[in-house]
Amino acid sequence: MPVPRVRFAPSPTGYFHVGSGRTALYNWLFARRNGGVFILRIEDTDTERNREEWVDGIVEALAWLGLEPDEGPYRQSERAARYQSAIDTLWDAGYLYACDCTQEAVRTRRMMGATPGYDGFCRDRGLPREGNALRFRTPAEGETQVHDLIRGTVTFRNNTMEDFVVARSNGQPLFVLANIVDDRDMKITHVIRGEELLPSAPKAILIWRALDAAAKGGAGPGGAGPGEAGPGGATPLPVWAHLPILVNEDREKLSKRRDPVAVEMYRDQGYLPEALRNYLALLGWSPPGGAEKVPVGVLVDNFALEDVNHSPAFFDVKKLSHMNGEYIRDLSVDEFVDRVRPWVDPVTRRAAGGWVPESVGPPPWPPERFDAAVFLRLAPLVQERVATLAEVPGLVDFVFLRDPVMDAASWEKAIGSDPGAAALLDAAFRAYEEVRWSADALREATVTVGEQAGRKLAKAQAPIRVAVTGRTVGPPLFESLEVLGREEVLRRLMAALRRARTG
RNA sequence: GGCCCCAUCGUCUAGAGGCCUAGGACACCACCCUCUCAAGGUGGAGACACGGGUUCGAACCCCGUUGGGGCUGCCA
Numbered sequence: 001m002p003v004p005r006v007r008f009a010p011s012p013t014g015y016f017h018v019g020s021g022r023t024a025l026y027n028w029l030f031a032r033r034n035g036g037v038f039i040l041r042i043e044d045t046d047t048e049r050n051r052e053e054w055v056d057g058i059v060e061a062l063a064w065l066g067l068e069p070d071e072g073p074y075r076q077s078e079r080a081a082r083y084q085s086a087i088d089t090l091w092d093a094g095y096l097y098a099c100d101c102t103q104e105a106v107r108t109r110r111m112m113g114a115t116p117g118y119d120g121f122c123r124d125r126g127l128p129r130e131g132n133a134l135r136f137r138t139p140a141e142g143e144t145q146v147h148d149l150i151r152g153t154v155t156f157r158n159n160t161m162e163d164f165v166v167a168r169s170n171g172q173p174l175f176v177l178a179n180i181v182d183d184r185d186m187k188i189t190h191v192i193r194g195e196e197l198l199p200s201a202p203k204a205i206l207i208w209r210a211l212d213a214a215a216k217g218g219a220g221p222g223g224a225g226p227g228e229a230g231p232g233g234a235t236p237l238p239v240w241a242h243l244p245i246l247v248n249e250d251r252e253k254l255s256k257r258r259d260p261v262a263v264e265m266y267r268d269q270g271y272l273p274e275a276l277r278n279y280l281a282l283l284g285w286s287p288p289g290g291a292e293k294v295p296v297g298v299l300v301d302n303f304a305l306e307d308v309n310h311s312p313a314f315f316d317v318k319k320l321s322h323m324n325g326e327y328i329r330d331l332s333v334d335e336f337v338d339r340v341r342p343w344v345d346p347v348t349r350r351a352a353g354g355w356v357p358e359s360v361g362p363p364p365w366p367p368e369r370f371d372a373a374v375f376l377r378l379a380p381l382v383q384e385r386v387a388t389l390a391e392v393p394g395l396v397d398f399v400f401l402r403d404p405v406m407d408a409a410s411w412e413k414a415i416g417s418d419p420g421a422a423a424l425l426d427a428a429f430r431a432y433e434e435v436r437w438s439a440d441a442l443r444e445a446t447v448t449v450g451e452q453a454g455r456k457l458a459k460a461q462a463p464i465r466v467a468v469t470g471r472t473v474g475p476p477l478f479e480s481l482e483v484l485g486r487e488e489v490l491r492r493l494m495a496a497l498r499r500a501r502t503g
Numbered sequence: 504g505g506c507c508c509c510a511u512c513g514u515c516u517a518g519a520g521g522c523c524u525a526g527g528a529c530a531c532c533a534c535c536c537u538c539u540c541a542a543g544g545u546g547g548a549g550a551c552a553c554g555g556g557u558u559c560g561a562a563c564c565c566c567g568u569u570g571g572g573g574c575u576g577c578c579a
Contacts, residue, residue, distance in 0.1 A: 009579090010579085011578080011579050013578080013579075043579065045578095045579085046578055046579070048578090049578065049579085099577090102577095103576075103577080117505080117506095117575060132577095133577045134577090135577095151508070151509095154507070154508080155507095156506075156507075157506085160505070160506050160507095161506085162575080165576085165577050166577095167577080168577040169577060170577080172577085174576095174577070174578085174579090175578070175579050176579095179579085194573095195507095195508065195509090195572090195573065196572095196573055196574070196579090197573095197574090197579085198507065198508065198573075198574080199506070199507060199508090199573075199574045199575075200574080200579090242508085244508090244509080245508095245572080245573070247572075249514090251571060251572065252572075253572075253573070279515095282515065282516080282528095283515070284515095285516095286515085286516055286517070288517095289517095290516090290517065290526075290527050290528085291527090291528095292515085292516090292527080292528055292529090293528095309509095309515095309516080310508075310509060310510090311508090311509050311510060311571095311572090312508095312509070312571085312572065312573090313514090313515065313516090314514055314515070315515095316514055316515065316529070316530085318514085318529060318530060319514075319515065319528075319529040319530080320529095321529090322528085322529055322530085323528095323529085325541090325542085329542075384541070384542050384543095385540065385541045385542070386541085387541090395540095414539095443538075446538075447538090450538095456538090457538050458537085458538055458539075459538095460538080461538045461539070462538085462539070464538095465538080465539060471539090471540095472539060472540080473539055473540040473541085474539070474540070475539090475540085475541095476538070476539080476540095477538055477539070478538075
């Protein structure tokens with residue numbers, strides 16, 4: 001078996017889609033598993049929709065996910081001569097014809113007649129090539145089979161395929177053509193891509209064979225025999241593998257417009273690349289043994305296209321989040337501190353790849369108030385409480401802000417609606433003035449304060465927590481108090497007491 | 504409309520004719536743990552779309568129905 005060569009071929013028309021991530025991952029897994037080559041090819045033939053920044057986005061997202069290409073990025077925009085040459089070849093051999101039908105004209109005729117798709121109106125008009133769109137003359141008879149590793153053999157009757165356009169009237173090649181020329185040139189052995197491309201596979205095969213036949217001696221469409229491209233200089237067809245699409249909760253294909261699909265967004269939200277990669281691997285495939293949280297090496301060792309599922313998979317952010325939480329908890333504290341830096345440290349927040357979580361903004365505290373040593377003490381406490389890194393600032397902000405952000409509902413629940421809250425705050429204030437300043441001692445003191453007020457600790461700590469942190473929920477209270485320091489805790493208790501008494 | 508794909512708990516899946524009284528995970532519910540919230544632990548509820556075949560035997564094979572989806576652009 002020759003060295004497998006696979007390619008991931010996105011077009012740079014927007015943020016990096018999680019579905020693209022899954023496709024890239026499966027290509028990468030296949031290449032790694034089989035000692036193959038993973039190629040990145042940017043399909044930027046649509047100059048109106050492509051933007052250079054999105055190319056950078058693709059490269060960065062792949063690097064972030066740990067899916068760096070072995071070759072590339074190649075760019076279709078730099079290979080125009082290859083496509084022109086292929087178009088010349090096909091035109092000279094009679095596979096193509098020029099068409100000047102407008103979209104409206106095609107649509108009108110389709111509505112009036114029974115022919116689905118393009119009706120071949122220009123087939124025999126002998127229009128000049130220059131200035132016209134070029135259509136491929138599809139065979140009127142026979143069938144084209146797509147050999148798919150996941151779905152088996154899919155058969156398309158040739159007479160159900162319309163004469164599709166391969167080049168625009170301005171001479172630019174279209175996806176179907178450029179894609180095939182590249183796959184041939186780059187000796188691609190396995191085309192692993194989304195299921196939505198399955199209907200274009202028979203067209204690809206038609207072009208592929210036409211190119212073979214023309215190269216062999218310009219047999220022309222009439223002389224193009226059926227069967228596989230065989231020996232005699234023909235380029236062997238690749239094997240296809242069409243992955244199930246990713247869908248939203250309405251079971252529709254994930255859309256950039258409606259659904260949260262940008263990998264960059266998940267990165268900014270604090271999903272770890274290894275977690276996202278692991279989750280994506282599970283969408284359409286599962287490693288043996290039933291384990292779900294699996295190191296990438298195990299993924300590689302077990303991956304097989306034959307085992308990929310056939311049906312669409314729902315991208316479940318809840319499950320992703322759970323898995324992300326597991327990955328976060330697996331980190332050592334030092335690793336956790338390092339990786340959460342982009343979300344908490346206003347000064348050194350640029351991450352290893354050079355990015356910052358722009359979409360979630362900088363930490364809410366001023367740079368000079370962030371204290372790495374203080375954060376380190378809180379880190380193990382927050383590490384086990386978050387599912388994403390972007391949640392971390394909300395758990396520690398009370399330490400780094402001058403005053404806690406007072407959540408109105410929390411205040412009402414723990415202080416405003418609690419007649420005994422003021423007295424308890426007062427008692428805590430006096431106890432905390434004296435107590436040895438450690439989490440254990442603070443806890444004991446608070447238990448005592450609670451007992452004197454006839455409260456269990458759970459009820460006693462609530463007003464204190466809100467007074468000091470601004471919320472009813474957060475990291476363990478007594479460690480938080482210890483870190484904040486006596487002076488600051490007393491100041492906040494006093495402020496809350498004042499507010500509670502004045503209403 | 505045409506072509507094509509798909510069909511196991513709400514979701515992701517295990518299951519390749521007897522190991523299935525259908526397993527796991529997320530979500531959900533209850534309980535335990537507990538200073539809040541999480542995490543963790545224990546338990547619970549929850550599925551083979553339907554109808555025909557084939558077979559001694561079908562979630563697994565075949566056919567049909569129904570349902571869902573994709574494509575149907577001078578986008579990719």
